[in-house]
Amino acid sequence: MYWLGIDVGTGGTRALLVDAKGAVVAGYIAPHQEIRMDRPFWAEQSPEDWWRAAQIAIKGVLAEAKVTGDAVKGVGFSGQMHGLVLLDENQKVIRPSLIWCDQRSQPQVDAINRKVGEARILQYIANPVLTGFTLPKLLWVRDNEPQHYARARKMLLPKDYVRFMLTGEYAMDVADASGTALFDVVNRKWSFDFCHDLGIDPDLLPPSLECSEVAGKVTAAAAALTGLREGTPVVAGAGDQAASAVGNGITKPGIVSCTIGTSGVVFAHMEEVAYDPQGRVHTFCHAVKGAWHVMGVTQGAGLSLQWFRNQLAPGIGYDALTEEAATASVGSQGLIWLPYLMGERTPHLDGGARGGWIGITARHTRADLIRSVLEGVTFSLKDCLRIVEDLCGSVESVAASGGGATSLFWRQMLADAFEKRIEVLETQEGSAYGAAILGMVGTGEYADVPSACQALIRSQSTLIPRPHSSSTYKGLYEVYRNMYPALKPLFRLQNSVL
Numbered sequence: 336m337y338w339l340g341i342d343v344g345t346g347g348t349r350a351l352l353v354d355a356k357g358a359v360v361a362g363y364i365a366p367h368q369e370i371r372m373d374r375p376f377w378a379e380q381s382p383e384d385w386w387r388a389a390q391i392a393i394k395g396v397l398a399e400a401k402v403t404g405d406a407v408k409g410v411g412f413s414g415q416m417h418g419l420v421l422l423d424e425n426q427k428v429i430r431p432s433l434i435w436c437d438q439r440s441q442p443q444v445d446a447i448n449r450k451v452g453e454a455r456i457l458q459y460i461a462n463p464v465l466t467g468f469t470l471p472k473l474l475w476v477r478d479n480e481p482q483h484y485a486r487a488r489k490m491l492l493p494k495d496y497v498r499f500m501l502t503g504e505y506a507m508d509v510a511d512a513s514g515t516a517l518f519d520v521v522n523r524k525w526s527f528d529f530c531h532d533l534g535i536d537p538d539l540l541p542p543s544l545e546c547s548e549v550a551g552k553v554t555a556a557a558a559a560l561t562g563l564r565e566g567t568p569v570v571a572g573a574g575d576q577a578a579s580a581v582g583n584g585i586t587k588p589g590i591v592s593c594t595i596g597t598s599g600v601v602f603a604h605m606e607e608v609a610y611d612p613q614g615r616v617h618t619f620c621h622a623v624k625g626a627w628h629v630m631g632v633t634q635g636a637g638l639s640l641q642w643f644r645n646q647l648a649p650g651i652g653y654d655a656l657t658e659e660a661a662t663a664s665v666g667s668q669g670l671i672w673l674p675y676l677m678g679e680r681t682p683h684l685d686g687g688a689r690g691g692w693i694g695i696t697a698r699h700t701r702a703d704l705i706r707s708v709l710e711g712v713t714f715s716l717k718d719c720l721r722i723v724e725d726l727c728g729s730v731e732s733v734a735a736s737g738g739g740a741t742s743l744f745w746r747q748m749l750a751d752a753f754e755k756r757i758e759v760l761e762t763q764e765g766s767a768y769g770a771a772i773l774g775m776v777g778t779g780e781y782a783d784v785p786s787a788c789q790a791l792i793r794s795q796s797t798l799i800p801r802p803h804s805s806s807t808y809k810g811l812y813e814v815y816r817n818m819y820p821a822l823k824p825l826f827r828l829q830n831s832v833l
Contacts, residue, residue, distance in 0.1 A: 336354075336355065336406060336407075336408040337352045337353060337354055337360060337400070337402065337406050337407055337408065338352070338353050338354075338407065338408055338409050338410070338411065338771045338772075338774040338775050338778070338780070339351070339352055339353075339393070339396070339407050339409070339410045339411070339563075339771065339774065340353060340410075340411050340412075340413065340764075340766075340767040340768055340769070340770035340771030340772075340773075340774065341389060341392065341393070341410065341411070341412050341413070341494075341497070341572075341767065341770060342412075342413040342414060342494075342575060342578070342765075342766040342767035342770060343385050343388075343389065343412070343413070343414035343415060343493045343494040343497050344367075344414070344415055344575065344596070344597075344766070345367070345370070345380075345415050345434065345435075345436075345596075345597045346366060346367060346597065347364045347365055347366040347367050347388060347392075348364065348365050348367065348385060348388040348389045348391075348392045348497070349362060349363070349364040349392060349766075349767045350362065350363050350364075350389075350392035350393050350395065350396040350767070351396065351764055351767035351768060351770075351771055352396050352397075352399075352400050352402075352407075352771075353768065353771040353772075353775075355775075355780060356791070357762070357772075357790070357791030357792070359762060359764060359768070360400045361396050361399035361400035362396060362399070362764065362767070363391075363392050363395030363396040363398075363399050364392060365387075365388035365389070365391035365392040365395065366388065367380060367384055367385065367388055368380070368381060368384050370434070370436075371431065374439070375833065376437070376438035376439055376677065376678065376686065376687075377433075377437055377438075377439050378433070378434050378435075378436045378437040378438075378677070379431040379432060379433055379434065379437065380418070380431060380432050380434050380493075381428075381431050381432070382420050382428045382431075382432050382493065382496045382497075383428060385493060385496065385497050386496070386497055386500045389497045389500075389501075389561075390560050390561050393561040393562060393563060394561060394562050397562050397563075403562065403564075404558065404561070404562045404563035404564040404567065405564050407563060407564065407567055408567075408568075408774075408778050408780075409567065409568045409569070409570065409774040409775065409777060409778035409780075410501070410553070410563070410567060410568070410569040410570070410774055411569075411570050411572050411578075411769075411770035411771050411772070411773040411774030411775075411777065412494045412495075412497070412498050412569070412570070412571070412572025412573075412578075412770050412773075413494060413572055413573060413574070413575050413578035413579070413766040413767060413769060413770040414492065414493045414494025414495075414497070414511070414572070414574065414575055414766075415434060415435055415493050415494075415574075415575055416435055416492065416493075416511055416514045416574040416575060416576065417434070417435040417467055417468055417469050417472075417492070417514050417515070418432045418433065418434040418435055418469070418492055418493040419432055419433045419469050419472040419473055419476070419490065420432050420490070420491040420492065420493065420495070420496045421473075421476065421483065421484075421486075421487040421489070421490060422487070422488060422489045422490075422491065422496075423486045423487065423488055424486070424488050426489075426499075428496075429483050429486050429487060430476070430480065430483050432493065433472040433475070433476075434493070435467055435598070436467065436597075436598070436634055436638075436677040436678075437466075437467075437472065438466045438467070438677060438678045438686035438687070439466070439475060440466045440471035440472055440474065440475040440686075441466050441471075441686050441687065442475075442478075443470075443471035443472075443474040443475050443478065444464050444465065444466055444471045444686075446474070447464050447470070447471065447474070447533065448464065450532065450533070451529070451532050451533070456529075457610070457614075459519060459526045459528060459529040460513075460516055460517070460518060460519060460520055460526055460529065461519075461520040461521055461608060461610050461618050462513075462516065462520065462610065462614060462617055462618060462619075463614035463684065464516045465516070465614075465680060465684060465686070466678065466686035467632075467634070467678075467680060467686070468514060468515060468516035469490070469492065469514065469515035469516060469517070470515055470516035470517050470533075471516070473490060473535070473539075474533070487539060488538075488539070489505055489539060489541060490515075490539045490540060490541070491505070491507065491541060492507060492511050492512075492514075492515070492574070494511070494572060494574075495507050495511070495541065498550060498551070498569060498571075498572070500557065501551075501553055501554070501557045501561070501563075501569055502550065502551025502552060502553060502554060502557070502569050503551065503554050503557075504550055504551030505541035505542065506541050506542050506543075506544050506550035506551065506571050507540075507541045507542070507543055507544070507571070508543070508544055508545065508546045508548075508550075508571035508572055508573050508574075508622075509523050509543055509544070509545055509546065509620040510546055510573040510574050510577035510578075510619055510620050510621060510622050510628075511572075511573060511574035511577070512525070512543050512620070513574075513617075513619030513620045514574060514617070514619060517529060517530060517535070517540065518543070518620075520608065520618060520619055520620055520627065521608050523543070523545075523620055524543060525537065525540050525543060544571040545571070545624045546570070546571055546572060546573040546577065546578075546622035546623075546624075546773050546784075547570055547571070547622070547624070547773045547776040547777040547783075547784060548570060548571050548777060549568045549569065549570055549571075549777050549778075550569055550570060550571040550572075551569050552565075552566045552567060552568055552569060553565055553566060553567040553569060568774075568777065568778055569774075570773050570774050570776075570777035570778075571773075571777075572770050572773055573622040573769065573770070573773060574619075575596070575765075575766040576594065576600045576602055576628075576630055576632075576766075577619070577620075577621055577622040577628060577769075578622060578765075578766040578767075578769035578770050578773065579592070579594045579600075579602070579736060579737070579765040579766040579769055580592055580602045580604070580621070580622065580628060580769065581622050581623075581768075581769030581772050581773060581784055581788060582736065582762070582764060582765045582766060582767075582768035582769030582770075582772065582792075583602075583734045583736050583760060583765065583769075583792070584734065584760070584788045584789075584792035585602055585603070585604050585628075585734065586604060586621075586623050586626075586784055586785040586788045587604055587785060588603075588604055588605070588606060588727070588728075589728070589730060590603070590604065590730070590732075590734065591603045591720070591723060591724075591727075591730045591732075591733050591734070592733065592734040592735070592736060593716055593720070593733050593734070593735050593736075593740070593749060593753075593757075594735075594736045594737040594740070594765060595636050595637055595712070595716075595735070595736075595737040595738065595739025595740050595745070596636065596637050596737040596738055596739070596765075597636065597637050597638045597641070598632055598633060598634055598635070598636050598637075598638065599632070599633035599636025599637070599712060599715065599716050599719075599737075599739070600630050600631070600632050600633070600719070601630060601631045601716055601719035601720045601723050601733075602628055602629075602630040602723075603628060603629050603630070603723050603726075603727040603730075604621060604623070604626060604627075604628055604727075605618075605621070605626065605627045605628055605629055605726075605727060606626060606627075607627070608627050609629070609726050609727075610629070610726075611629075611722060611725075611726060613682075614684060615631070615680075615681050615682040615683075615684065615722050616629050616630060616631040616632075616681055616682075616719065616722050616723060616726070617629065617630050617631075617632065617680075622769070622773060622784060623783075623784045623785060624783065624784070629723055629726050629727060630719075630723070631680070631681035631682070631716075631718065631719025631720070631722055631723055632680040632681050632719065633674060633679070633680070633681065633712060633715040633716055633718075633719060634674075634675070634676070634677045634678055634679050634680055635674040635675060635676035635677055635679075635690060635712070635715075636674065636712045636715070636716070636739060637712075637737070637738055637739050638674075638676055638677065639672065639674045639676060639690070639708050639711065639712050640653065640656065640705075640708055640709065640712075640739070642676055643656070643704070643705065643708050644656060647701075647704075648701075653738075653742070654742070656705050657705075657709070657742045657744045657745060658744075659701065659702045659705055660702055660705040660706035660708075660709055660744065661706075661744050662702045663700065663702035663703045663705070663706040665751075665803075665804045665807045665808070666710070666807045666808070666811050667699070667703040667704075667706045667707035667710060668696070668698060668699060668703055669694050669811070670692060670693075670694050670695055670696075670699055670703050670704070670707040671692070671693045671694055671707060671710070671711060671714075671811065671814060671815050671818065672690070672691075672692055672693075672707040672708045672710065672711030672712070673688075673689075673690045673691055673692075673693065673711060673815075673818060673819070673822075674690055674708070674711045674712045674715050675688035675689055675690040675819075676689075676690040679715075679819075681715075681718055681719045681722065682718050682719070682722060683819055683823075685819075685823070685826070687826055687827060687830045688819065688823070688826055689822075689826050689829065689830075692704070692707065693818055709744075709745055709748060710748065710752070710808075710811070711815070712739075713745075713748050713749055713752045713753075713808075714752065714808075714811075714812050714815040714816075716749070716753075717752055717753055717812060718816070720733070720753060720755075730755065731755060731756060732755055732756035732757070732758050732797070733749070733753060733755050733756070733757055733758065734757075734758045734759075734760060735749060735757050735758065735759060736760070736763055736765040737765055740759075740763070741763060746759065746798055747798050747801070748804075749798075750798045750799060750800045750801075751800050751801050751804035751805045751808055752805070752808040752812065753800070754800050754805050754809075755800065756797050756798065756799055756800075757797065757798040758794050758796075758797055759794070759795050759796045759797070759798070760792060760793065760794055760795055761792075761793045761794070761795045762792070772784065772787050772788065772791065775787055
């Protein structure tokens with residue numbers, strides 16, 4: 336028997352088939368349509384397109400493995416967090432989804448803080464409200480598109496919509512719900528008091544489940560569209576970061592992961608709730624029942640390299656770009672990239688921050704430009720790591736995953752800049768793999784998530800910091816840290832004239 340992990344990402348939906356020993360049997364990815372960015376800081380995708388891609392990915396992975404849906408014992412889900420999906424009374428999508436990197440809702444964040452107060456918000460949800468979260472997106476629709484808000488009967492997140500199309504059941508897991516800014520993270524339930532303060536109908540919210548709980552079964556209609564067997568159990572799953580952490584074995588204290596996808600995340604497990612008083616990192620429910628996690632988020636991680644390729648090096652693959660970057664010297668001759676292409680979360684909490692190169696000279700080459708992009712993202716991830724360590728204690732090694740971490744060059748850069756060992760796991764599938772593990776637990780193959788991870792996840796190799804490179808990065812990082820405070824007033828002025 337096999338288990339299917341489905342990850343509804345930003346660029347595409349990936350389906351992964353895993354056997355009982357944790358071996359990846361097959362994988363298939365179906366790309367999504369391009370993100371719509373009609374204005375600066377806006378980002379939308381079509382939920383219907385996610386479902387289209389999911390159907391293709393599921394059929395593709397079954398064909399790749401040369402098996403039928405009868406061989407799949409259970410399905411687990413993962414997906415991009417925070418995206419707002421609104422359904423009407425006929426269970427139809429009302430408007431395109433405002434996704435995780437959409438930053439248009441700063442006026443709504445400001446209004447929430449004025450109305451409720453930041454201290455009370457922390458009591459409700461253990462986190463500040465940020466533009467990236469789902470709540471301010473919902474209020475943006477209420478304020479700017481009242482005709483759409485009036486039709487809304489249910490609010491879902493991206494993977495929850497795809498799971499709904501697969502099962503016909505509404506649900507949201509506690510890990511992904513934590514990122515809506517409407518969830519009582521400490522008590523693992525919806526904060527109806529917060530809803531009341533903001534005038535939000537609690538009936539909009541779906542039932543919340545632990546991540547390995549069964550949320551429904553594949554319907555006959557979905558079986559016909561995907562090739563899965565009708566009645567196959569489907570677990571709630573988790574947001575991509577919690578699922579990726581499961582795939583990386585971050586299910587006990589003292590272990591930290593660094594995931595480089597479109598965004599970048601530094602993630603640590605917590606047995607008890609703790610949160611940064613300044614709200615620079617997020618404290619959410621973990622995919623491990625009864626546990627929590629803390630994570631720092633870099634909005635424009637892999638997005639920075641993707642932007643460079645799309646705009647300045649079209650047609651060139653990522654491997655070729657990193658090979659070119661490797662020809663530049665450590666520190667890119669002093670050139671620094673600020674990766675704030677979609678604002679920034681950790682540590683700045685500034686949806687209006689902007690990216691760019693600082694320190695460019697006539698001596699700089701394209702290799703310097705590329706390398707500086709990777710280094711700037713790495714420095715931003717180091718910002719996250721510093722705060723996570725303050726909350727959870729010092730760590731000696733970091734498990735690297737995600738598309739960016741497939742590059743040996745970038746992984747070594749992480750080791751040098753972090754001054755930590757970087758562990759590479761046998762399976763580098765991250766979120767989709769974690770989703771499959773949650774499916775295993777939900778169907779009884781393993782008793783719980785930690786025991787499943789202990790049995791299935793193994794380290795493959797280790798990279799250690801190189802002292803000379805670490806010394807260079809240490810000095811350059813201090814320059815990087817001082818750039819945002821100096822530029823923040825200019826960002827505000829720049830945004831005010833647009």
